[in-house]
Amino acid sequence: MASDVLKPGGSLLSRLARLERTGSLSLSSLTWGGRAATGGRLLPLCPERTVVKIVTRKRREIRDDKKTDKTSPLAPNPLLRFGDASISAPPARSEPPRARHQSSTRTSTSTLCTTMLESGPEWTSEEVKTGTTIIGIEFDGGVVLGSDSRVSAGATVVNRVMNKLLPLHDKIYCALSGSAADAQTIAEIVNYQLDVHSVEIDEDPQVRSAASLVKNISYKYKEELSAHLIVAGWDRRAGGQVYATLNGLLTRQPFAVGGSGSSYIYGFVDAEFRKAMSRDACQEFVINALSLAMSRDGSSGGVAYLVTIDEHGTEEKVILGNDLPKFYDQ
Amino acid sequence: MATLSVCQPPPGGFSFDNCRRNAVLAGEVAAIGLGAPAARKTGTTICGIVFKDGIILGADTRATEGMVVADKNCSKIHYISPNIYCCGAGTAADTEMTTQIISSNLELHSLSTGRQPRVATANRMLKQMLFRYQGYIGAALVLGGVDCNGPHLYSIYPHGSTDKLPYVTMGSGSLAAMAVFEDRYKPDMEEEDAKQLVRDAIAAGIFNDLGSGSNVDLCVITKGKVDYLRPHDEANKKGVRAGDYKYKRGTTAVLTKTVFPLKLEVVEESIQTMDTS
Numbered sequence: 278m279a280s281d282v283l284k285p286g287g288s289l290l291s292r293l294a295r296l297e298r299t300g301s302l303s304l305s306s307l308t309w310g311g312r313a314a315t316g317g318r319l320l321p322l323c324p325e326r327t328v329v330k331i332v333t334r335k336r337r338e339i340r341d342d343k344k345t346d347k348t349s350p351l352a353p354n355p356l357l358r359f360g361d362a363s364i365s366a367p368p369a370r371s372e373p374p375r376a377r378h379q380s381s382t383r384t385s386t387s388t389l390c391t392t393m394l395e396s397g398p399e400w401t402s403e404e405v406k407t408g409t410t411i412i413g414i415e416f417d418g419g420v421v422l423g424s425d426s427r428v429s430a431g432a433t434v435v436n437r438v439m440n441k442l443l444p445l446h447d448k449i450y451c452a453l454s455g456s457a458a459d460a461q462t463i464a465e466i467v468n469y470q471l472d473v474h475s476v477e478i479d480e481d482p483q484v485r486s487a488a489s490l491v492k493n494i495s496y497k498y499k500e501e502l503s504a505h506l507i508v509a510g511w512d513r514r515a516g517g518q519v520y521a522t523l524n525g526l527l528t529r530q531p532f533a534v535g536g537s538g539s540s541y542i543y544g545f546v547d548a549e550f551r552k553a554m555s556r557d558a559c560q561e562f563v564i565n566a567l568s569l570a571m572s573r574d575g576s577s578g579g580v581a582y583l584v585t586i587d588e589h590g591t592e593e594k595v596i597l598g599n600d601l602p603k604f605y606d607q
Numbered sequence: 608m609a610t611l612s613v614c615q616p617p618p619g620g621f622s623f624d625n626c627r628r629n630a631v632l633a634g635e636v637a638a639i640g641l642g643a644p645a646a647r648k649t650g651t652t653i654c655g656i657v658f659k660d661g662i663i664l665g666a667d668t669r670a671t672e673g674m675v676v677a678d679k680n681c682s683k684i685h686y687i688s689p690n691i692y693c694c695g696a697g698t699a700a701d702t703e704m705t706t707q708i709i710s711s712n713l714e715l716h717s718l719s720t721g722r723q724p725r726v727a728t729a730n731r732m733l734k735q736m737l738f739r740y741q742g743y744i745g746a747a748l749v750l751g752g753v754d755c756n757g758p759h760l761y762s763i764y765p766h767g768s769t770d771k772l773p774y775v776t777m778g779s780g781s782l783a784a785m786a787v788f789e790d791r792y793k794p795d796m797e798e799e800d801a802k803q804l805v806r807d808a809i810a811a812g813i814f815n816d817l818g819s820g821s822n823v824d825l826c827v828i829t830k831g832k833v834d835y836l837r838p839h840d841e842a843n844k845k846g847v848r849a850g851d852y853k854y855k856r857g858t859t860a861v862l863t864k865t866v867f868p869l870k871l872e873v874v875e876e877s878i879q880t881m882d883t884s
Contacts, residue, residue: 404742405764428770433782435762436770457768462738501620501741 404456405430408576410538411441411452412546412566413509413519415531416559419587420509420517423563424452425538425571426579437579446471448591449487449510450584454536460504467491484510488520488527496525507533511586534566538574542566560585568601626743650818652780653683653694654808655749656792657773658801661758661829662751665805666694667780667813668838669820676820682837684826688713688724689833691752692826693733696778697765698745705746709733726752726759730769738767747777753830780812780819787811802827806840813842 411424424441427434441453443464449471453460467490474490475482488508495502509519521533532550534542546566554562564581571577581601583594653666670678685693685706691713695702709732717724730750737744748763762775774792776784787808796804802825809823822838 404766405768428768430764435764436772438772439770456766458734458738458742458764458766461734461768 405435405458406456406576408538408574409441409454409536410542410567410570410574410577411454411507411535412539412542412563413452413507413533414550414554414559414563415509415517415519416554416556418517419511419556419585420519421556421559421563422450422452422507422509422584422586423567424536424582425567425577426582427577428457429576434578439579440582442582442584442593444468444591445487445491445508446475446482446510448481448512448586449484449508450586450591451487451491452507452509452535453504454506455504456502459502460506463491463494463502463504463506466494481512483512483514484508484518484520485515485529488518488522488529492520492522492525492527495522499525505535507535509533509586511588517587536577538570538577541573542570545569556585556587564596565602569604571601572604572606621739621741623741623743650780650816651683651696651778652776652784652809652812652816652819653696653749653778654776654781654784654788654805654812655694655751655760655762655774656788656796656801656805657751657758657760657794658796658798660798661753661827662760663798663801663805664692664694664749664751664826664828665809665839666824667809667819668822668824669813669818670699671818679821680838682824684824684835684837686710687729687750687752688717690723690754690828691726691729691750692828692833692835693729693751694749694777696747696749701744701746702748705733705736705744706748709736723754725754725756726750726761730759730761730763730771733763734767734769737763737765742766749775749777751828753828758828776808776812778812778819780809780816783811783815784808798827802839810840810842 406429408427408429409425411422413420413422422442426436426438426440428436428439441460442450443453443461445451445464445468451464451467453464467487470490471482471487474486487510491506491508495504495506505523507519507521509517511517519530519533521528521530521535523535531552532546534546546562549562549565551558560583563583567577567581571579571581580598581596583596585592585594650669650671651667653664655662655664664684666683668678668680668683669676670681681699683694683696683702685695685703687693687706687710693706695706709729712732713724713729716728729752733748733750737746742765745765746763747765750761750763752759759771760773760775761769761771762777763769773794774788776782776788785808787804791804791807805825806823809819812819813821813823821843823840823842825834825836825839827834827836
């Protein structure tokens, strides 16, 4: 039977299906390999031949031992039944493989993927995230960027004073949210690329170019990265601009909010935003929004960082916890 | 000519597919009843602090393999360059090898630039390497040193994010140590006060965390001088036995004594020289 699989000709799926029908193979233990599970894209987890060889050999030995065995092709994982000692294996274990086989292959892969992710090294599940509230707003002649300062890993706050507003260039800043490592790395790469670009064009880069570079990385590595950066700055051609680059899109907006705390303040910013606010009114708007989000979102907190960029320069400010405006808090 | 344009360059980046396969295989092995060998981890409390003249790094000295203490006195403060040292938490092998690789690269870099290496350079190299491996290298580091721009202290996480702060703690005992720091840290402390604070923070980790224990190691880095104090404080000395189980000769009476001499002959004698040059 094993040699059937190794014969050339026919896709692996059809060969597996043939073995499945003859009862000498249980597809449930193969959901993580082969073309069927991935809708055309082979998951290169382990050489196909090795996988199939292991399963079929064990299955055959069991059949020889028990001639009257009425095992159906949907029997529990044959590895469990190897040897008498494991016949009394807990029935609970047999349920998942059967359930997995009966559901669609796409779901089975995703179930398995979740299991694989859970059984990975423990520090991958304790990744450092910037829970965050970030906000950027444009006024006539510049932009104001604001962020909170909390960085968490699971339930622990690992840094309560992190400045999430990183410079990409003299008059272009970005606000980080999502996975700390991914966001920091994107910001540092774009900082380097902008340096090279500004030397090549021999003048200060446009904010749109910076946002475009961030967008390119976010889009190309969409599956691998989980970070959202808001890019804002001032340049000679278009004045103050704010760009959102979530998931690889590039859109210019009068204001943008991001991070886990932003969901609590969408109503506030939509209601309170006015076009053509003054510089001070913008700063007050940002501080109010941040302090509302920080008081409602568990992953945002600490102090508020503010960066105001206009034609004349860049101003960085920190507003400490007890200086933040207080709202209804009972 | 048309086919040339269809060729796609190979996608860059490290392929982590085998990690998923390993995780599934580990699950199947566990189902049979065997266990994969546990990697030796440094459960750990490590911390660092910036004081008036420089940096103090502190660490405990316990290395665990699962629930067993594998090494009661291991060294967790690793050398990076004459003015930069790094404490490591997480998988012992990962911290050891990562710091050695970056130490070697930094020495080459410093010879190439002709200058003393900077802490920011070491930080950049470490974070770029850890990010490249997407968290699979389980090294959580506290990097500290004094360079031409003054003292600097960084904490580096396994996924590649870094924080630059005046005091940091890492490892399983980090919460206990951070509690001590948050209570008593002041900017610009004197050396003796700062050493006492770091010792107390590590002691908090040692006594309140199962993964940390034994002694406290300190490394005091100032401009032009490094004090590697190992151990700085033996908080857990092994006790002296109270009782003695030796019996005096004659406690048991000897009734009879018979001696059988064994006659042995030398059959063959061969000499093998060892190259001890």
